[in-house]
Amino acid sequence: MAQVLMKDLNKKYDEVHAVKDVNLHIRDKEFVVLVGPSGCGKSTTLRMVAGLEEITAGEISIGDRVVNDLPPKDRDIAMVFQNYALYPHMTVYDNMAFGLKMRKFPKLEIQKRVQDAAEILGIQELLKRKPRQLSGGQRQRVAVGRAIVRHPQVFLFDEPLSNLDAKLRVQMRVELKRLHDRLETTAIYVTHDQVEAMTLGDRVVVMKDGWVQQVGEPLELYGHPANRFVAGFIGSPAMNFIEVGIKDGGALWADTAGFRVKIPSDRTDRLKSYVGQPVTIGIRPEDLHPATGGDAPDSTFDAVVEVVEPLGSEILLDVKVGANSMVARVDPTVRVKVHEPIRLALNAERLHFFDKKSEVAI
Amino acid sequence: MRCVARVAAPGITESGRGVGPAAAERVVFERAPMRWGRWRDAPSTPFSRRRREIQFAYVLLAPTLLLLVVVLGYPVGWEVWTSLTDLSPLKDGSADFVGLTNYRRLLADAEFWRAAFVTVVYAVVTSVAKLALGLGFALLLARPFRGRTLVFLAIFLPWAYPAGVSVIGWYWSMNPPIPTAYAPFMGHLKYGVDGVFGGGAWAFLSVILFNIWRGSSFIAVLLLAGLNAIPPELFACALLESNRPWRRFWLVTVPLLKPFLALGVFLSLTSAFADLANVWMLTAGRIVFPVIGTHAYWLAIKGGQFGPASALSLTLVPFLLGVLLVLFRLFDPPEREAA
Numbered sequence: 001m002a003q004v005l006m007k008d009l010n011k012k013y014d015e016v017h018a019v020k021d022v023n024l025h026i027r028d029k030e031f032v033v034l035v036g037p038s039g040c041g042k043s044t045t046l047r048m049v050a051g052l053e054e055i056t057a058g059e060i061s062i063g064d065r066v067v068n069d070l071p072p073k074d075r076d077i078a079m080v081f082q083n084y085a086l087y088p089h090m091t092v093y094d095n096m097a098f099g100l101k102m103r104k105f106p107k108l109e110i111q112k113r114v115q116d117a118a119e120i121l122g123i124q125e126l127l128k129r130k131p132r133q134l135s136g137g138q139r140q141r142v143a144v145g146r147a148i149v150r151h152p153q154v155f156l157f158d159e160p161l162s163n164l165d166a167k168l169r170v171q172m173r174v175e176l177k178r179l180h181d182r183l184e185t186t187a188i189y190v191t192h193d194q195v196e197a198m199t200l201g202d203r204v205v206v207m208k209d210g211w212v213q214q215v216g217e218p219l220e221l222y223g224h225p226a227n228r229f230v231a232g233f234i235g236s237p238a239m240n241f242i243e244v245g246i247k248d249g250g251a252l253w254a255d256t257a258g259f260r261v262k263i264p265s266d267r268t269d270r271l272k273s274y275v276g277q278p279v280t281i282g283i284r285p286e287d288l289h290p291a292t293g294g295d296a297p298d299s300t301f302d303a304v305v306e307v308v309e310p311l312g313s314e315i316l317l318d319v320k321v322g323a324n325s326m327v328a329r330v331d332p333t334v335r336v337k338v339h340e341p342i343r344l345a346l347n348a349e350r351l352h353f354f355d356k357k358s359e360v361a362i
Numbered sequence: 363m364r365c366v367a368r369v370a371a372p373g374i375t376e377s378g379r380g381v382g383p384a385a386a387e388r389v390v391f392e393r394a395p396m397r398w399g400r401w402r403d404a405p406s407t408p409f410s411r412r413r414r415e416i417q418f419a420y421v422l423l424a425p426t427l428l429l430l431v432v433v434l435g436y437p438v439g440w441e442v443w444t445s446l447t448d449l450s451p452l453k454d455g456s457a458d459f460v461g462l463t464n465y466r467r468l469l470a471d472a473e474f475w476r477a478a479f480v481t482v483v484y485a486v487v488t489s490v491a492k493l494a495l496g497l498g499f500a501l502l503l504a505r506p507f508r509g510r511t512l513v514f515l516a517i518f519l520p521w522a523y524p525a526g527v528s529v530i531g532w533y534w535s536m537n538p539p540i541p542t543a544y545a546p547f548m549g550h551l552k553y554g555v556d557g558v559f560g561g562g563a564w565a566f567l568s569v570i571l572f573n574i575w576r577g578s579s580f581i582a583v584l585l586l587a588g589l590n591a592i593p594p595e596l597f598a599c600a601l602l603e604s605n606r607p608w609r610r611f612w613l614v615t616v617p618l619l620k621p622f623l624a625l626g627v628f629l630s631l632t633s634a635f636a637d638l639a640n641v642w643m644l645t646a647g648r649i650v651f652p653v654i655g656t657h658a659y660w661l662a663i664k665g666g667q668f669g670p671a672s673a674l675s676l677t678l679v680p681f682l683l684g685v686l687l688v689l690f691r692l693f694d695p696p697e698r699e700a701a
Contacts, residue, residue: 052598072602079602089617102613257601297416 002063002076002153003028004049009058011044011210018044020210021059026188031180033189033201041210042190043158049188050079050156062153073102075133075221078147084139084161086131093127096146110149117148120179137168137234148183157189161196173199177304189201198222221343228359230350232283237316240326240355243356246274254281254351258322262298264348267301270362271353279362282352285316288328288344295345303328303344304336305336420484444513444671448459452666454541474674477657480566481678484653485634488573492630493623495574498580503582504589508670521579532572562650569644573634581626588622632669635678652679 004026010021016257019041026032034042047053050061051072060067067075077324078099086095087236092099095112100110103275106111118124130138140160160176161169179199180187197204198218206213206221206229214226225231231318244254252263252271263271291300303326307318310332317336321344328344336342353362445464458548468474501516503510520528538545539583601616616623640654649656652673664669 050602052601056436071605073605077602079599081595081599083593084592085599087596087614087618089620099603139682232571 003030003062004154004188005059006045006049007059007061007172009045009048009060010056011041011048011278012056018210019048021152023213024205024213024215026186029184029186031187031189031200031202032111032205033191033197033203033337034205034207035191035194035201036213037198038192040207042192042205042207045207046156046158046188046190047076050077076153077156078150078152078154079156080143080147080160082162083145084131084163086139086142088131089125090130091127092123092129092131092134092142095131095142096127096149099146099150100111109154113149113151114145117145118183120148121145122176131236135162137172140164140172144179148179151185152185155185155187155254156190157187159191159214160189162191169196176200195236198234204234206233208233215335223319223348224361225282226350226361228280228361231354231361235284236238237285237327237329239352240285240324241280241289242283242321242324242326243278244281245278246271246276248275253354254279256322256324257260258303259324259347260298261348261351262296264349267351267353274353274355274362277345278356280354280356280359283326283346284350285327287347287350288326290334291328293347296348299348300345303342305338305342306341308336308338317342368391385654404543441523443674444668445670445676447669449668449672450666451668457669460669464670465677467670468673468677473652473657474677477652477654478677481653481655483636484566484570484573485631486568488577489627489630490635491574492577492581493626495578496585496626497619497623499578499582500585500589503586517579517582520576521583526577526643527571528576529640530573532568533644533661536568545677548623560650562648565645565648566651573637573640577630577633579632584626584629585619585622588619592618592645624689628685628689632682635681686690 003073004024006022006024009019009022009024010017022041022045023033034045036042042185044053047069048055049062051067051070054234055068062075062077065347085089086092090098096114096117097110100113105113114127115124118127121144122147123138123141124143125136126138134142134347143160157176159176173196189196189200191200198221201218203215203217204221205215208229214221214230216224221230221234225234228241229289232241234275242259244259246263247253247255252262252268252275253286257297302323303321304317305317305319306325309316309318313332315330315332317330317334318339319326319328319342354360357360377505414605442458446461447457448460448464503517523531536548538548552564555567556562596614596618597610600610601654604610604613636655637653641649641653642657642659649660652660654677656673658671661667661674665671
């Protein structure tokens with residue numbers, strides 16, 4: 001059990017600056033997910049913690065030790081890879097025992113630990129098989145088992161579920177969460193899948209182009225994204241963005257062709273300085289619904305339905321608003337037809353505003 | 363939707379036939395995704411269908427079999443037959459069948475045993491050296507460094523060059539055609555080696571060195587391809603568990619490379635066992651240490667004794683088959699399927 005501290009962490013390759021000034025404090029027993037599009041530096045960061053990549057500048061400590069100059073083996077971490085990285089020439093048992101054997105653990109202790117881990121993961125029956133005789137899900141379990149038996153201070157997961165099919169991924173996600181609740185080992189988990197990040201992480205770190213964009217609990221990221229990138233990355237379907245001008249007419253109005261909405265009074269303080277300037281407005285698909293008599297007229301607008309995606313529990317409507325496209329997530333009872341006009345209302349309290357240039361939340 | 367229909371259909375057919383609970387159980391078993399395609403025929407005529415498939419497989423294989431018979435079966439058969447006769451261009455009339463006489467004479471011939479011994483030494487020494495050097499080069503080239511392309515070229519060039527050119531190059535470096543600073547040194551080396559091990563030892567040693575020089579570059583490229591085919595995570599994973607490179611090398615790199623190492627050993631041993639070209643080209647026939655290949659060539663082409671020469675070259679076959687079988691086991695170890 002240990003905390004992990006990253007201080008001004010940087011990684012530079014010849015021409016690429018992959019990780020830029022990352023500062024993270026991962027607490028003891030915490031499950032932290034690094035998420036971002038490919039090339040954002042999340043895997044590189046993880047590999048620096050593991051010791052598989054050299055640190056260009058900055059400092060990493062695990063527990064109370066600075067590990068910059070420690071070889072990977074002495075960092076007391078265990079890593080699970082995307083492609084499982086099981087040795088094809090060893091049985092499942094030997095694969096799981098490999099790390100312990102290398103560390104010269106007594107045979108009985110190895111046996112006990114492997115049995116325990118196999119029991120936790122439900123793979124006792126597979127111990128004598130070779131990896132190629134296993135399914136993808138079983139292989140992933142063995143890979144996790146190999147990490148568990150080491151009783152490390154920190155688990156490192158590098159996209160461990162990306163090679164599994166969708167259904168299995170959801171199932172393993174739940175199992176990993178349960179496992180973490182049980183073992184309470186600090187874990188750093190890298191993924192490009194925001195759903196995985198949101199469901200697994202105690203806290204989520206969103207990265208892009210080597211920079212940390214925002215660190216926070218899942219719902220905090222969802223409700224209060226720090227910038228337009230985080231807003232668009234977290235949540236599916238993604239947040240709608242349209243560019244509007246801020247107009248002062250007694251109250252403040254967000255205004256563009258075919259879309260004119262009153263800005264709630266509690267937001268006017270911050271937006272006052274933007275009057276006459278363009279800003280980006282963000283609307284979550286679930287904050288849109290067909291307008292009824294109960295909706296204030298100054299938060300409704302006209303749209304034309306372009307695509308209807310009936311998902312069963314909900315319907316996604318791709319609509320055109322003036323020159324802008326939006327997605328609305330509406331009740332499955334709503335009946336609309338393609339190319340028909342529809343009047344939509346939005347939940348003005350939950351609008352997001354972003355500076356057009358800096359893309360920072362206002 | 364389609365998938366569901368496919369799975370459901372067999373169940374309906376079965377119950378329609380009224381085959382009973384046993385069939386129902388089988389339906390569940392047969393629902394395993396891999397079997398969908400085969401479902402329809404499986405319960406009715408599994409054996410006749412399998413037989414038809416086997417017959418068809420032979421039809422498809424026929425052209426290959428024919429080719430093998432023509433280019434492999436016929437010559438080998440002819441050689442086996444020749445080894446049992448006294449066929450010779452020096453003899454008038456047709457060849458007579460002499461049974462195993464040629465083989466019996468060989469076994470009694472000290473020259474044969476000497477050639478066999480030299481061949482084994484040649485094959486084993488060159489193979490071990492080629493494997494060690496090749497593996498070293500491959501490991502060196504597997505990680506990126508400045509100037510890797512140049513080193514790769516330097517290592518691969520001896521193999522990429524035509525054999526004749528390589529031989530001349532090697533011959534000239536052993537025995538410079540123009541006066542050079544190191545020519546006297548090479549001369550001393552030759553007389554030194556010949557003085558200790560007898561005349562012709564230096565020539566034989568130079569053939570061994572040539573084979574290693576040229577062959578290790580080929581083994582290096584083969585093993586490099588093997589190393590590149592191994593997912594890097596497997597090495598990263600070992601790095602997380604051990605600080606000692608030598609240990610990681612034996613416990614991870616070598617087992618993972620095993621199929622490629624086996625292929626390398628196989629190619630190296632077989633080419634050395636059957637080698638004639640390298641020895642002949644480098645020594646131009648002035649051979650003091652004959653190998654089986656050169657010995658057979660002498661007998662057949664220079665001596666006109668086709669029968670004994672055939673018998674001689676066929677003595678290599680059991681060796682080669684043995685090597686092949688052992689290595690085939692390494693390529694493709696028999697599966698121990700867990701139930």
